[in-house]
Amino acid sequence: MDSQETFNRVIPGDYHGRILTGDYSVALKKHVAGYIDAYRAFERTGNPAVVYLSAWHEEDEGRLWYEFVSRRFARLMGCERGEAAGVFRERILDHHILHYSAPNASIQEEVRDREALDGAAHELRENVRRRGVGDAIYKVDLGQGQVGWLKDMARIETHEQDRICLSCGCLTPVTKERRAEAERLERERLQVSLQMAGAVCHEMNQPMQSISGYSESLLMNIQESDPLAAKLRKIIELTRQMGRFTRKLTRITRYETKDYIAGIKIVDVDRSSEDMPDVE
Numbered sequence: 001m002d003s004q005e006t007f008n009r010v011i012p013g014d015y016h017g018r019i020l021t022g023d024y025s026v027a028l029k030k031h032v033a034g035y036i037d038a039y040r041a042f043e044r045t046g047n048p049a050v051v052y053l054s055a056w057h058e059e060d061e062g063r064l065w066y067e068f069v070s071r072r073f074a075r076l077m078g079c080e081r082g083e084a085a086g087v088f089r090e091r092i093l094d095h096h097i098l099h100y101s102a103p104n105a106s107i108q109e110e111v112r113d114r115e116a117l118d119g120a121a122h123e124l125r126e127n128v129r130r131r132g133v134g135d136a137i138y139k140v141d142l143g144q145g146q147v148g149w150l151k152d153m154a155r156i157e158t159h160e161q162d163r164i165c166l167s168c169g170c171l172t173p174v175t176k177e178r179r180a181e182a183e184r185l186e187r188e189r190l191q192v193s194l195q196m197a198g199a200v201c202h203e204m205n206q207p208m209q210s211i212s213g214y215s216e217s218l219l220m221n222i223q224e225s226d227p228l229a230a231k232l233r234k235i236i237e238l239t240r241q242m243g244r245f246t247r248k249l250t251r252i253t254r255y256e257t258k259d260y261i262a263g264i265k266i267v268d269v270d271r272s273s274e275d276m277p278d279v280e
Contacts, residue, residue, distance in 0.1 A: 009033055016082035017067035019055060019164070028162045032067055035168065039068045048072065050150070050171040054085075056125055058163045063089065063121065073171065078143050092117060093147065094139040097124075109137075129165050132156050137174065149178040190255050190267075201246040208246075212239040248273045 007029045011020055019032045035053050042051060050073045056064035069084040079087040095117045097110040112120065128134045134154035142148045154169025212235075219232045248269050256271040 014081060016069075017055070018065055019067055024162045024164065025159075028159050028164060031159075032166070035166075036068045039070070043070055050076065050173070052084075052167075052169055052171065054154075054167040054169070056165050058129070058158070058165060064125065064167070067166075076142065076148075076173075088140070091141045091143075092138050093141055096137040096139070097135075125165070128154075128167070129156055129158055134167060134169060137178075139178075148173060148175045150174065187255070193267075194249075194252055197249045197252075201249050204246055205243070208239045208242055212236055212243075215239070245269070 007020075007026045009020065009029075015021075015036075017032070020029055020036075032053070032055075039051050039053065042049075049070075051068070051070045052066055052073060053068040054064045054066050064085065066081075066085050069081045071081070073088075074081045074084055077084055077087045077091060092114050094114075095112045097112075117124070132155070134152060134156060136152045138150045138152060140148055140150060150171045151174045152169055152171050154167045157166040157168065158164075159166065215232045215235045219229060219236070222229060222232075251273040252267070252269065254272055256268045257265040258268040258271075260266045
């Protein structure tokens with residue numbers, strides 16, 4: 001872009017952005033250079049914050065790039081700084097957009113997987129640009145079977161002359177908090193499930209006792225050689241088996257699971273209630 005000024009600056013060898021070496025206004029280049037200097041100085045303090053400066057073109061359907069990436073961000077992704085944009089994009093498993101409906105209302109999350117995120121990337125960036133802020137949580141693959149959560153908070157700048165948007169942001173690891181929240185929700189779901197199981201057991205006990213009683217009465221009034229005798233004994237055994245299982249359900253005192261099918265676990269009723277003796 002034409003300008004009466006000249007951007008005189010020695011570009012460091014570890015700069016992997018586009019603006020300082022591209023066809024952009026001197027004003028934008030100076031602005032970005034100031035951010036980079038400030039981020040470098042901040043990084044030298046040893047602060048653990050994961051800071052970055054990303055950019056994208058308003059009319060470009062291509063993906064964003066980084067003008068600055070902190071060393072900690074690169075280490076977290078296990079890559080070089082110049083590779084961070086591509087690696088981070090490939091490592092994203094889920095993207096959670098936070099919606100704040102009211103000051104005292106609960107926060108709603110809109111979840112997109114990686115495929116859906118790729119398809120809506122331009123739309124999401126445009127929404128962020130209009131709001132002027134970015135607030136999201138990423139579930140990412142950290143490699144070697146490790147999964148982590150990063151909260152992204154950023155301020156968005158739009159530079160109309162160059163049609164460039166800048167995202168001045170900070171990523172905060174929130175893996176422990178997300179796991180604790182997931183465990184809390186799991187406990188709540190378990191409590192609801194157990195209450196429902198208790199209600200079901202209560203409603204089932206009387207019909208099972210009646211089925212068992214009628215079967216025993218019929219068995220007492222037919223000959224042993226009658227073909228129905230074996231079937232009645234089987235009915236009695238099955239109702240007793242169901243009774244033993246429902247008693248275990250009402251005695252669950254802790255949460256133990258077992259594998260059911262690939263990727264799915266179910267409550268292990270025996271281990272969850274094993275401290276309670278089974279009685280007839």
